[in-house]
Amino acid sequence: MTTEPQVLQASEWDAWYDILVSAFGSEESSEERELFRSLTETERSLGVWDEGRPVGTAGAFSFRMAVPGGAVVPTAGVTMVSVAPTHRRRGVLRSLMRRQLDDLHAAGEEPLAVLTASEPAIYGRFGYGLAARALEATIDSSRVSLQLPPGLEAEAAGLRLRQSNDPSSLQSECEAVYARCVAARPGMLERRPGWERQPLLDPESGREGASPLRCVVALRGEEPVGYARYAVKPRWSDYDAADGDVLLRELNAVDPAAHAALWRFLFGIDLTTSIEAGGRPLDDPWLHWVSDPRRCAPRWTDTLYLRPVEVGAALAARAYAHPVDVVLEVEDTFCPWNTGRWRLSGDEKGAVCAPTRDAADLALSVRELGAAYLGGTSLAALARSGLVTEARPDSGALREAARAFFGETAPWLPHGF
Missing domain, CATH: 3.30.1050.10 (SCP2 sterol-binding domain)
Structure with missing residues (x-):
């Protein structure tokens, strides 16, 4: 066996991706597989092979990321990194990281590389530092209320909300809002062609009893200024009292009023008593509006790791x-x-x-x-x-x-x- 990485050929993608799925021990839907087949940049994907079988994988996406000051900078999104359990501690991962960074340096087009880490302990030795965190919370919406400043309350009330159980019907409005938000928030990635499909992935096998994905858009006149994608997981107590969960998948808004209107909507969904919010920014506005932050159980997790190339x-x-x-x-x-x-x-x-x-x-x-x-x-x-x-x-x-x-x-x- 040689640990020298080889550039992926399109005909090898299925075997290469199968090793990745196996290494993560995850299940995938046909929709996920089809999407990532279409998004994979084979010319930027690497594999280590042993007797004709892939035993190591790594890839990169061509992204543009917002940085402080509002510039959007070409950035390599390191992804799909795995090593087969039969080939650990043989230098496979190191060879993949070495080849990838050497290629980025030779091309000279992307001064930054970023990744999300399934195991954070791995990537520090390759120069990646924890650059962004995310907030998670379980908000007891039966006992916590939103307390908005009067002026903001009035402005939020003046927005119109449009809700749909078919998120694809509001996709263009959501993408317009997302695009407006990118430059204002370091770490946000421009939505490159094809990636607008990712937030709509909603395989039934992954819902765990929750509803299909839903969407609500906030409008100022006819202009979309915010959106939230969410699901509802119904639950009933022993006394037939509604005790369901709102599962917030994504929320973006261009101003405080749009944020307030969307959070007020989430707090008011019938037959629910909690909001599960994951992957939120550490300075999310709702933190300053809730009546009792302790009953929101806020906690942070690591998300984005970055290294200057x-x-x-x-x-x-x-x-x-x-x-x-x-x-x-x-x-x-x-x-x-x-x-x-x-x-x-x-x-x-x-x-x-x-x-x-x-x-x-x-x-x-x-x-x-x-x-x-x-x-x-x-x-x-x-x-x-x-x-x-x-x-x-x-x-x-x-x-x-x-x-x-x-x-x-x-x-x-x-x-x-």
Whole structure:
């Protein structure tokens, strides 16, 4: 056996995808399989083969991701990574990650790579840092109410809601809202052609007793300004009292009034006493409207992991909340072309970043740089954890860089891959 990855051929896709499904121990519907067959970029997909059978897989999607400042940057969405259980600890995963990052570097078109991790412990050694988290909550809507400011209450009441049990009938309205939201939220991915089908996947085998997917759109006049996709899971107590759940799958809105109108709708769905909300941004507006946050059981989970493929291009692609002029000494053992000193100069209008021989102000690994890149992780917090070192503690460089990197809006990934 050789661990040298090979580019996937279209005729090999079924066997390659079967290994992926088996490695994750998951079930898949025919709809999911058909969708991911159509979305797979075979020229960006790799396999390791042993005696004609695939034993390792990895791929990349060609995405564009919002970064602080509103730019939307070409980004490799690392995906479909697996190793057959019979071939663990033979260097298969390392060879796939090595080939993938070398190919990205050679192409020079995507300064960032991102992934969602089934096992977070795996990817740090390849330079990926936790860049975005998501909020989960179980809201007791029978005992928790929304308390909106009077002006917002009136504005939300002025919006019109359109609900459908056929989400595809409102797809164009939802996609228009999603597109408007992307630049305002670091971590959001543009919806590339074909990906608009993913949120509508709703195989019956995965519903676990819930209803088919439903959709509601908020309209200001005839303009869509928000939407929510959800299901309802009916349940009855021993005394025949309704005790169902609203399962929120997706919610996007362009302004506070649209958010408020949609959350008020979810709280008011008949025969339900709870809202299961997963994958929400850490600064979701409802957190400030609920009457009792303890009865919402908020908790966070990791979502997006990011690594700069090209440090200079990555840091120059985003804007910075405060003026910054700092020399970063970056360690990147897996992608040594990034190792060295980089002078970053920028502000809210843009930035430049280039190699330098000047003395370093801060030292950190590419993993910490990836964690801080979208503005959701503070460089100061990483320094307090011993992961960022300030060369001259009295220089103020750490404070300057931390203020510049940190974002006013929490990064968020609502678009799985």
